[in-house]
Amino acid sequence: xxxxxxxxxxxxxxxxxxxxxxxxxxxxxxxxxxxxxxxxxxxxxxxxxxxxxxxxxxxxxxxxxxxxxxxxxxxxxxxxxxxxxxxxxxxxxxxxxxxxxxxxxxxxxxxxxxxxxxxxxxxxxxxxxxxxxxxxxxxxxxxxxxxxxxxxxxxxxxxxxxxxxxxxxxxxxxxxxxxxxxxxxxxxxxxxxxxxxxxxxxxxxxxxxxxxxxxxxxxxxxxxxxxxxxxxxxxxxxxxxxxxxxxxxxxxxxxxxxxxxxxxxxxxxxxxxxxxxxxxxxxxxxxxxxxxxxxxxxxxxxxxxxxxxxxxxxxxxxxxxxxxxxxxxxxxxxxxxxxxxxxxxxxxxxxxxxxxxxxxxxxxxxxxxxxxxxxxxxxxxxxxxxxxxxxxxxxxxxxxxxxxxxxxxxxxxxxxxxxxxxxxxxxxxxxxxxxxxxxxxxxxxxxxxxxxxxxxxxxxxxxxxxxxxxxxxxxxxxxxxxxxxxxxxx
Amino acid sequence: xxxxxxxxxxxxxxxxxxxxxxxxxxxxxxxxxxxxxxxxxxxxxxxxxxxxxxxxxxxxxxxxxxxxxxxxxxxxxxxxxxxxxxxxxxxxxxxxxxxx
Amino acid sequence: xxxxxxxxxxxxxxxxxxxxxxxxxxxxxxxxxxxxxxxxxxxxxxxxxxxxxxxxxxxxxxxxxxxxxxxxxxxxxxxxxxxxxxxxxxxxxxxxxxxxxxxxxxxxxxxxxxxxxxxxx
Numbered sequence: 001x002x003x004x005x006x007x008x009x010x011x012x013x014x015x016x017x018x019x020x021x022x023x024x025x026x027x028x029x030x031x032x033x034x035x036x037x038x039x040x041x042x043x044x045x046x047x048x049x050x051x052x053x054x055x056x057x058x059x060x061x062x063x064x065x066x067x068x069x070x071x072x073x074x075x076x077x078x079x080x081x082x083x084x085x086x087x088x089x090x091x092x093x094x095x096x097x098x099x100x101x102x103x104x105x106x107x108x109x110x111x112x113x114x115x116x117x118x119x120x121x122x123x124x125x126x127x128x129x130x131x132x133x134x135x136x137x138x139x140x141x142x143x144x145x146x147x148x149x150x151x152x153x154x155x156x157x158x159x160x161x162x163x164x165x166x167x168x169x170x171x172x173x174x175x176x177x178x179x180x181x182x183x184x185x186x187x188x189x190x191x192x193x194x195x196x197x198x199x200x201x202x203x204x205x206x207x208x209x210x211x212x213x214x215x216x217x218x219x220x221x222x223x224x225x226x227x228x229x230x231x232x233x234x235x236x237x238x239x240x241x242x243x244x245x246x247x248x249x250x251x252x253x254x255x256x257x258x259x260x261x262x263x264x265x266x267x268x269x270x271x272x273x274x275x276x277x278x279x280x281x282x283x284x285x286x287x288x289x290x291x292x293x294x295x296x297x298x299x300x301x302x303x304x305x306x307x308x309x310x311x312x313x314x315x316x317x318x319x320x321x322x323x324x325x326x327x328x329x330x331x332x333x334x335x336x337x338x339x340x341x342x343x344x345x346x347x348x349x350x351x352x353x354x355x356x357x358x359x360x361x362x363x364x365x366x367x368x369x370x371x372x373x374x375x376x377x378x379x380x381x382x383x384x385x386x387x388x389x390x391x392x393x394x395x396x397x398x399x400x401x402x403x404x405x406x407x408x409x410x411x412x413x414x415x416x417x418x419x420x421x422x423x424x425x426x427x428x429x430x431x432x433x434x435x436x437x438x439x440x441x442x443x444x445x446x447x448x449x450x451x452x453x454x455x456x457x458x459x460x461x462x463x464x465x466x467x468x469x470x471x472x473x474x475x476x477x478x479x480x481x482x483x484x485x486x487x488x489x490x
Numbered sequence: 491x492x493x494x495x496x497x498x499x500x501x502x503x504x505x506x507x508x509x510x511x512x513x514x515x516x517x518x519x520x521x522x523x524x525x526x527x528x529x530x531x532x533x534x535x536x537x538x539x540x541x542x543x544x545x546x547x548x549x550x551x552x553x554x555x556x557x558x559x560x561x562x563x564x565x566x567x568x569x570x571x572x573x574x575x576x577x578x579x580x581x582x583x584x585x586x587x588x589x590x
Numbered sequence: 591x592x593x594x595x596x597x598x599x600x601x602x603x604x605x606x607x608x609x610x611x612x613x614x615x616x617x618x619x620x621x622x623x624x625x626x627x628x629x630x631x632x633x634x635x636x637x638x639x640x641x642x643x644x645x646x647x648x649x650x651x652x653x654x655x656x657x658x659x660x661x662x663x664x665x666x667x668x669x670x671x672x673x674x675x676x677x678x679x680x681x682x683x684x685x686x687x688x689x690x691x692x693x694x695x696x697x698x699x700x701x702x703x704x705x706x707x708x709x710x711x
C-alpha cells in the first residue's frame with residue numbers, strides 16, 4: 001500500500017485544522033468564539049499552499065491508485081480552497097452578529113470543504129461515496145443552523161431527506177456496478193470491465209448507471225430532482241446558501257464528470273439521451289421559474305438550476321470521438337469554474353445587503369448605487385456574467401459550451417446549442433431585474449450601507465476576475481487544457 | 491448455498507419497500523427508517539456479490555456504509571428534534587412554508 | 591412441452607392444497623371455539639404485565655443524546671475488527687493509523703464532555 005504523503009498534504013493540513021478548531025472552540029469563552037474563523041482561515045490558506053506546492057509535480061497516486069492527484073484534481077482543489085476562504089470571509093460578521101454556535105459552524109464548514117477537496121481525487125466508488133457524504137452531511141446541519149427559525153428547520157429537513165435519499169439511490173447503483181463488473185470499484189477498471197459485458201448483464205449495467213445518474217442529479221439539482229434547492233437555499237443562512245450553491249454543487253459535478261467520462265464512457269449511447277433530456281428540462285424549467293421570483297436567494301437558486309442545465313449539456317455531447325470528448329470536458333470544467341466565481345460574487349453581494357434587509361426581496365436592492373456603490377457595480381457584473389453577456393467571463397464560458405455543441409455535429413449537438421441560446425436570451429430578463437432596482441430605483445433609506453471590509457473585498461476581487469477572464473481568455477482556456485483527466489479518451 | 495439471483499431479488503424488494511416508505515410515510519422518524527431500509531438493501535447487494543465473487547472489497551464497502559448510515563441517522567434525528575421543538579409536530583407533509 | 595406445463599400443475603396443486611388447509615383450519619376454529627369477547631383481550635401484550643401508558647410515549651431527550659453517543663462509538667468499533675485481523679501482517683504502521691483514528695474519536699468525546707452532555711443532572 002503506497003501512500004504519497006506530499007500528495008495528501010492539503011488534506012492532512014485541512015483535517016488537522018478541523019480538529020484544532022473543534023478543540024479550541026470548547027475551551028474558548030463565549031465572546032471569543034469567533035476566533036475559530038481566523039484559525040480556520042490560516043488552515044485553509046496552508047492547505048492551499050500545499051496544493052500550490054504540488055503544481056507541476058505530475059500525477060501522483062496513493063492507496064493503490066484509488067486516490068490520484070493530477071492536474072484535474074489540483075485545479076478543483078485550488079478552486080474549492082479559494083471558495084473556502086471566501087465563504088469564511090462572508091461568514092464572520094453574519095454569524096458573530098446572529099448569535100449562532102460559531103465554533104461548530106466553522107468546524108462543519110471546514111469538514112464539508114474537506115469532502116470537496118477529496119472529491120476530484122477520488123477514483124474509486126467507495127472514495128467517491130465517502131467524499132460526497134463528507135460534503136453533504138455537515139451541510140444538512142448548516143442548512144438548519146438558524147435553530148429558532150421555522151424556515152431554516154424546513155430547509156434542513158428537506159435537504160436531509162433529499163440528500164440521504166439520493167445517496168441511497170446512488171449507492172444501489174454502485175452496488176450493482178460492483179456486481180456486474182465482477183468486483184471492480186476503481187473507475188478506470190469499471191470502464192474496461194463494462195465494455196466487456198453484454199446481454200442481460202448489459203441491461204443490468206444500464207439500470208445501475210441510471211441509478212447513479214439519478215443520485216447525482218439530485219445533488220446537482222437537475223430537473224426533475226430540483227425542488228429541494230430553492231427551499232433549502234432560502235431557509236439557510238446566506239453564507240451557507242453560498243456554500244451549497246457553489247462548493248457543494250461543483251463537488252457533485254466533479255464526481256459526475258469522473259464517473260461519466262471515465263467509468264461509464266463506453267455506454268454513452270445509453271446515457272447521452274438521458275443527459276440531453278435532463279439538460280433541456282433543467283435549463284428551461286430553471287429559467288422559466290426564475291422569471292417569477294421576487295426573493296433574491298430564490299432567484300439565485302433558480303438561476304443556479306438553469307446554470308446546472310448548461311453544464312449538464314456538455315455531458316450530452318459525448319461521442320466515440322476522443323478529441324470531441326476532450327472538447328466537451330474542457331468546456332464543462334471551464335464553465336464550472338467561471339460559474340463558481342460569478343455565483344460566489346452574487347452571494348457575497350447578497351450577504352452585504354442582508355444586514356439591513358434580512359428578507360432579501362428584490363426591492364430591497366433598490367438604490368444600492370447610492371448606499372453601496374462597489375456592491376452595486378459588482379452585483380451588476382455578476383448578473384450580466386450569469387446571463388452570459390460580454391464583457392464578462394460568463395460570455396466565454398457559454399461560448400465554449402456552444403462551440404463544443406456545434407462541433408459535435410449530428411442533429412443533437414446543434415439542437416442543444418439552439419435550446420441553450422434561446423434559454424440564455426430568456427434569462428437576460430430576470431438577471432436584469434436586480435440591476436434595474438439598484439440603478440433606476442431609489443432606496444427608502446438613503447444612508448450608506450455599512451458593509452464589512454472582507455465582503456467588499458470578495459465582491460471586488462470576483463468582479464475583477466470576471467472582467468479579467470473576458471479580457472484574457474487565453475489564460476483561462478489553458479486551465480481547462482491542462483486539466484486532462486487521467487483515463488480520459490487516452 | 492443460497493443462489494445469487496434470489497438474494498438480489500430480495501434486496502431489490504427491500505429497496506423498493508424503502509422507496510415506498512420515503513414517499514408514503516408522513517412521520518419523519520418513519521421516513522428515516524425507510525431510508526435505513528434502502529441502505530440495508532445496498533449492503534445485502536454488496537455482501538451477496540462479494541461472497542459470490544470471493545472478493546473482499548464489497549464487504550469493506552458495506553462496513554463503510556454501516557458507519558456512515560449511523561452518522562446520518564444521528565444528524566437526521568437531531569434535525570427532527572429541532573423541528574419538533576419549533577413546530578410541535580414531525581409530520582413531513584406539514585413542512586410546507588417554502589414553495590416555488 | 592406438456593411436461594413443462596405439468597410441472598406448473600404441481601405448483602398449482604400445492605397452492606390449492608395450501609389455501610384449502612388454511613380455509614378449513616380457520617372455519618373449524620370459528621365453528622368449534624367458544625366466542626367470549628373481552629376488552630382485556632385487546633390490550634397490548636407486554637410479557638403478561640398490564641401495559642402502562644400509550645404506544646407512543648415520550649422519553650426524556652437525554653436518552654437521545656446518550657443513545658446517540660453510544661451508537662456513534664459502537665458503530666466505529668466496526669472498523670476495529672478488520673484492523674485486528676490484519677494487524678500482524680501490517681505491523682506498526684497499522685498501530686499508528688488506528689491511534690490517529692481513535693484520537694479523532696476521542697476529540698469528539700472531549701467535545702461532548704465539555705458541552706456537558708455526559709452529566710445526567
